Amino acid sequence: MKYEPVIGLEVHVQLNTNTKIFCGCSTQFGSEPNAQTCPICLGMPGVLPALNREVVAKAIRTALATQCEVANVSRWARKNYFYPDLPKGYQISQFELPIAVNGKIEIIVDGRPKTIRIHRIHMEEDAGKLIHGENLGDPAHSYVDLNRTGVPLIEIVSEADMRSSEEAKAYLEKLKSILQYLGVSDCNMEEGSMRADANVSIRPVGQEKFGTRSEVKNMNSFRYLQKAVDYEIARQTEILDDGGRVVQETRLWDSTRNITLPMRSKEEAHDYRYFPEPDLPPLHVSNEWVEETAKSLPELPDAKRERFAADYGIPEYDAEVLTTDQKLAAYFEEVVKSGSDPKTASNWIMTEIMRVLKDRGVGIEQSPVTPKMLSDMLNMIKDGTISGKIAKDVFVEMETTGKGPQEVVREKGLVQITDEVAIGKQIEEIFAANPEQVAGYKAGKTKLIGFFVGEVMKATKGKANPALVNKILKEKLG
Numbered sequence: 001m002k003y004e005p006v007i008g009l010e011v012h013v014q015l016n017t018n019t020k021i022f023c024g025c026s027t028q029f030g031s032e033p034n035a036q037t038c039p040i041c042l043g044m045p046g047v048l049p050a051l052n053r054e055v056v057a058k059a060i061r062t063a064l065a066t067q068c069e070v071a072n073v074s075r076w077a078r079k080n081y082f083y084p085d086l087p088k089g090y091q092i093s094q095f096e097l098p099i100a101v102n103g104k105i106e107i108i109v110d111g112r113p114k115t116i117r118i119h120r121i122h123m124e125e126d127a128g129k130l131i132h133g134e135n136l137g138d139p140a141h142s143y144v145d146l147n148r149t150g151v152p153l154i155e156i157v158s159e160a161d162m163r164s165s166e167e168a169k170a171y172l173e174k175l176k177s178i179l180q181y182l183g184v185s186d187c188n189m190e191e192g193s194m195r196a197d198a199n200v201s202i203r204p205v206g207q208e209k210f211g212t213r214s215e216v217k218n219m220n221s222f223r224y225l226q227k228a229v230d231y232e233i234a235r236q237t238e239i240l241d242d243g244g245r246v247v248q249e250t251r252l253w254d255s256t257r258n259i260t261l262p263m264r265s266k267e268e269a270h271d272y273r274y275f276p277e278p279d280l281p282p283l284h285v286s287n288e289w290v291e292e293t294a295k296s297l298p299e300l301p302d303a304k305r306e307r308f309a310a311d312y313g314i315p316e317y318d319a320e321v322l323t324t325d326q327k328l329a330a331y332f333e334e335v336v337k338s339g340s341d342p343k344t345a346s347n348w349i350m351t352e353i354m355r356v357l358k359d360r361g362v363g364i365e366q367s368p369v370t371p372k373m374l375s376d377m378l379n380m381i382k383d384g385t386i387s388g389k390i391a392k393d394v395f396v397e398m399e400t401t402g403k404g405p406q407e408v409v410r411e412k413g414l415v416q417i418t419d420e421v422a423i424g425k426q427i428e429e430i431f432a433a434n435p436e437q438v439a440g441y442k443a444g445k446t447k448l449i450g451f452f453v454g455e456v457m458k459a460t461k462g463k464a465n466p467a468l469v470n471k472i473l474k475e476k477l478g
């Protein structure tokens with residue numbers, strides 16, 4: 001039997017507000033445990049939450065950028081469960097009336113665009129963190145850090161529109177890109193500020209009704225997401241092929257063993273007993289607020305990609321890669337504005353620059369080669385000062401020393417040889433040393449031209465202008 005995978009994602013994103021959602025405590029990551037707490041986020045009896053307006057502002061930005069409808073009235077709800085990292089015994093979230101519904105995001109997989117619908121976006125508070133002593137050589141204890149309780153989250157729930165792990169990954173990447181453009185979250189997956197739950201089911205090809213799903217919780221990398229989805233598809237396929245039935249359950253991704261493991265089944269699932277939060281009034285958002293927010297949105301990745309392809313004449317693929325990261329896109333534009341050919345700039349950024357960033361594990365803003373350095377170097381290729389081949393060496397030197405291209409070329413004596421007399425003299429020496437090849441060429445073995453070019457380049461350490469070398473060789477060989 002052939003099956004079609006069906007995937008829906010629930011993504012939690014920490015908003016980068018300075019203070020928490022219902023109190024004035026700092027949201028700074030990595031402080032002393034429990035240093036950023038107060039009676040409100042510690043869940044003391046009798047305290048009252050006060051909503052941070054900035055959280056709503058950022059939720060509205062996200063809703064508009066994902067083409068959602070923003071609700072004029074939404075409501076807070078209590079989600080009740082007991083866990084040591086949740087001192088109140090409930091989480092304030094939104095349930096029946098979320099801040100936004102019915103959005104969409106466009107993804108591109110294998111060059112084909114596809115729309116993934118967004119079911120809803122709601123706001124909620126994060127819970128604290130448990131640190132288990134096993135990892136600290138202290139297996140008898142677990143520790144509770146409540147710095148994270150009350151950090152604002154939005155949860156973005158997609159429709160089950162994805163049909164492969166590649167689409168799931170592309171969706172999460174696009175979402176991250178949009179959130180970063182908006183400046184609403186740092187989306188640092190390693191620090192947990194963006195985490196995804198994947199709902200996965202399979203159905204026989206042609207069947208409309210969805211199959212029974214499993215939900216893999218809390219993945220904090222694109223790679224894990226993709227692997228976990230593929231693992232679930234394979235696991236469920238095997239069950240159905242063996243005549244079994246998939247059970248609805250929550251699973252966890254084990255990144256050391258590369259498998260998912262059951263966490264709880266539907267029968268053991270929480271009943272959160274949601275009810276409206278009595279300590280917070282319904283949230284009213286005016287049309288004016290929504291309209292003002294819409295006007296303040298930056299150019300988003302899709303619009304930028306289309307503009308790059310149209311205005312700079314670069315391939316769709318290049319435009320896609322360059323606009324995934326807003327800062328990378330700005331870097332590219334700066335290089336091009338200094339007079340570099342767009343496609344040449346794009347090639348260098350997508351290969352050399354991105355390799356350096358990957359090696360160093362840094363973002364474009366920390367690139368050792370600035371836009372000015374790159375565009376100066378590209379201009380030196382264009383005006384013939386250096387060859388494209390030598391430029392690779394210049395680039396490496398710029399990257400490791402931080403020196404500009406002019407300085408590197410001067411210090412290393414890398415200026416291209418364009419002096420026809422000098423090149424001619426060099427060629428004569430090579431002819432004198434290789435009479436057989438010269439005779440061979442004259443007898444019709446014209447492929448030997450490659451041998452001569454190679455010898456000239458060797459003798460000049462790659463500095464001779466290749467076009468001139470070819471031209472002079474042909475003249476001299478008749």
Ligand code: ADP
Pocket residue numbers: 006007008009010157158159160161199200201210211212213215
């Ligand atoms: P919850 O997980 O809280 O019960 P929902 O039932 O609304 O919430 O579903 C959460 C996510 O699971 C959504 O992204 C939805 O599209 C997706 N989903 C629902 N049913 C299936 C299914 N049979 N297969 C794959 N994904 C599904």
Ligand code: MG
Pocket residue numbers: 010197215
């Ligand atoms: Mg769920």
Ligand code: ZN
Pocket residue numbers: 020023024025036037038039040041042150
């Ligand atoms: Zn607090």
